Amino acid sequence: MTHRVQIAGLLGDPTTIDAWLDAAMPHLGSDVTDRTRLHRECAIVLESITRAVASEGSVPGSGPSWQEVEQEVGRLTLARGGRGSASSSTARLMRALRQVGIGLDPDARLEFAHIVDELVIWAAQAKVERLAETIERQRSELEELQAPVIRVWDGIVAMPIVGTLDSVRAEAIVEALLNGITANDAEVAIMDITAVNTVDTLVADRLVRAATAARLMGADCVISGVGPHVAHTLVQLGVQIGDVRTTARLSGALAWAFSRVGLRVVPKEGGK
Amino acid sequence: MKNAVPIQKLGDVFLVTVQMDLHDQLALALQEQIAEAVAGTDCRGVLLDVSSLAIIDTFVGRLLADTARMVRLLGARLVVVGIRPEVALTLVDLGVSLADVTTARTAERGLEKLGIDLP
Numbered sequence: 001m002t003h004r005v006q007i008a009g010l011l012g013d014p015t016t017i018d019a020w021l022d023a024a025m026p027h028l029g030s031d032v033t034d035r036t037r038l039h040r041e042c043a044i045v046l047e048s049i050t051r052a053v054a055s056e057g058s059v060p061g062s063g064p065s066w067q068e069v070e071q072e073v074g075r076l077t078l079a080r081g082g083r084g085s086a087s088s089s090t091a092r093l094m095r096a097l098r099q100v101g102i103g104l105d106p107d108a109r110l111e112f113a114h115i116v117d118e119l120v121i122w123a124a125q126a127k128v129e130r131l132a133e134t135i136e137r138q139r140s141e142l143e144e145l146q147a148p149v150i151r152v153w154d155g156i157v158a159m160p161i162v163g164t165l166d167s168v169r170a171e172a173i174v175e176a177l178l179n180g181i182t183a184n185d186a187e188v189a190i191m192d193i194t195a196v197n198t199v200d201t202l203v204a205d206r207l208v209r210a211a212t213a214a215r216l217m218g219a220d221c222v223i224s225g226v227g228p229h230v231a232h233t234l235v236q237l238g239v240q241i242g243d244v245r246t247t248a249r250l251s252g253a254l255a256w257a258f259s260r261v262g263l264r265v266v267p268k269e270g271g272k
Numbered sequence: 273m274k275n276a277v278p279i280q281k282l283g284d285v286f287l288v289t290v291q292m293d294l295h296d297q298l299a300l301a302l303q304e305q306i307a308e309a310v311a312g313t314d315c316r317g318v319l320l321d322v323s324s325l326a327i328i329d330t331f332v333g334r335l336l337a338d339t340a341r342m343v344r345l346l347g348a349r350l351v352v353v354g355i356r357p358e359v360a361l362t363l364v365d366l367g368v369s370l371a372d373v374t375t376a377r378t379a380e381r382g383l384e385k386l387g388i389d390l391p
Contacts, residue, residue: 178357185377212369213360218353218376243371 003108004058007101010112011050016100017043024096028089041076042093048072049115058111060118073119074126087127094119147173149180152254155261157181158190164197170206177210181219188257189214192250194225204239211244220260222246224253277302279309284316284388287379291324299332303339310346317386318343319379323354333368340373349374351382 010016021039025032032038052065060066077090094116101112152158157180161173181189191207193199211221222245226234231248234241247253258265277298280287286309294302306318320336322328328336336352343350351374355363363370376382383389 174361175357178360181377182357187377187381209361209364212364213357216352216355216360216363216370216375217357218355218378218381 003105003111004053006104006108007058007112007115008050008053010101010104011046011053017046019100020046020097023099024093027092027096028085038093041079045069045072045076045119049119058115060115069119070122073122074129077123077126078130081127081130087124090123090127091120094123147176149176149184151184151186152190153258153261153263155185155187156190156254156257157184157186157188158192158250158253160192160195162195165203165206167202167206170203174206174210174213178213178217181214181217186219188260189219189221190250190253190257191221191223192225192253193223193230194227194250196225196230199230199233201237201239204234204237204241208240208242208244212242220245222253222256224248224250277305279305281309281313281315285383285386286310286315286318287321288318289321289324293325293327294332296331299335303335303342306339306350307342307346310343310348315348316388317349317351317382319351319353319376319382319386321353321379322359323356325359326356328355328359328363328368330366330368333363333366333370337368337370337373340370349386351376351385353377353379353382 017039020042021035025035048065048069052060052063052069055065056063060069073090073094077087080090081087097119098113098116101109101116104112147159147161150158150160157177159173159177159180165173177189177191180186191210193207196203207223211223214221224247226246226248228248245256247256255265277288277290280289286306288302288306290302292298306320309315310318320339340350340352352370353376355375374382374385376385
């Protein structure tokens with residue numbers, strides 16, 4: 001109990017915050033341009049710790065007051081991160097608070113150090129969690145982008161493939177194409193690789209695999225958008241494209257697809 | 273094992289619908305049945321509907337290719353109908369590409385590929 005009283009006294013001392021900032025400044029370097037703002041932000045964190053110690057004791061637990069401290073530290077980390085500070089900088093700022101407790105009794109000092117440790121962990125964790133959220137969001141955005149199966153005409157589906165094909169993505173794309181053939185009752189499937197960055201043996205192998213599987217299902221597959229550069233690479237790599245049909249431009253693939261389903265594109269009578 | 277899979281004659285075409293998983297013995301029996309049926313008539317083709325199969329292994333895959341060649345020798349054509357996406361991918365991974373076998377998505381398209389117009 002005496003530890004708690006000592007720590008509460010330290011936290012309640014109006015000079016504590018300046019002692020904290022003084023201890024922290026040498027470690028923050030050029031990150032801090034506005035000490036008044038940092039003072040305000042740290043005061044909020046300090047107040048939340050004071051409240052937590054008063055209501056739940058000086059050992060950080062899972063109670064609502066300590067959770068509030070965690071949230072405040074997280075908020076500070078993200079706010080400083082938004083201003084260009086590394087998360088390690090905020091972690092150092094938290095660590096500097098340990099210096100303030102140097103005058104406490106040994107036992108109280110140990111307990112205070114424990115609180116500071118938690119603050120450091122929370123500062124790092126906030127950044128990591130934010131990063132994980134960002135990665136997850138971008139990943140799902142990427143997934144939406146990656147493989148739309150378009151019903152071009154009755155019996156014809158097309159799939160524009162964009163970006164880089166790694167094996168996980170290629171797997172998803174192949175599955176989406178085959179399911180698209182079933183769902184749209186397609187006789188012809190067009191894979192357009194105009195926007196694929198690099199075509200290497202792996203990518204070529206995946207595409208041929210997709211085309212062969214499509215043929216087994218009874219649909220014809222054509223790969224369009226094979227430019228001179230890609231053609232050159234495929235020949236250089238010695239890729240066996242098998243009997244898969246390829247065209248340089250999408251229009252060629254479309255014309256072929258139309259003829260497969262018994263259609264023909266003709267100029268309108270009397271011009272435009 | 274005789275007549276394990278029903279074979280129906282529809283005009284110039286035999287329709288074979290596989291409704292249970294083809295284990296090796298059954299597949300061999302089916303191959304024999306198809307060959308006998310085709311040899312006994314002058315039909316144009318055989319539609320082999322495998323749309324209810326969730327698995328086609330290398331043995332059955334090769335057997336399909338062999339059956340297609342046999343049917344061609346007998347003067348008709350075999351069309352394998354309704355291979356599912358996942359089955360198709362598995363076959364490709366197993367190295368069974370059925371390059372000589374005509375495939376179709378539905379029985380109707382299979383008839384078209386045999387050159388038979390529906391009324």
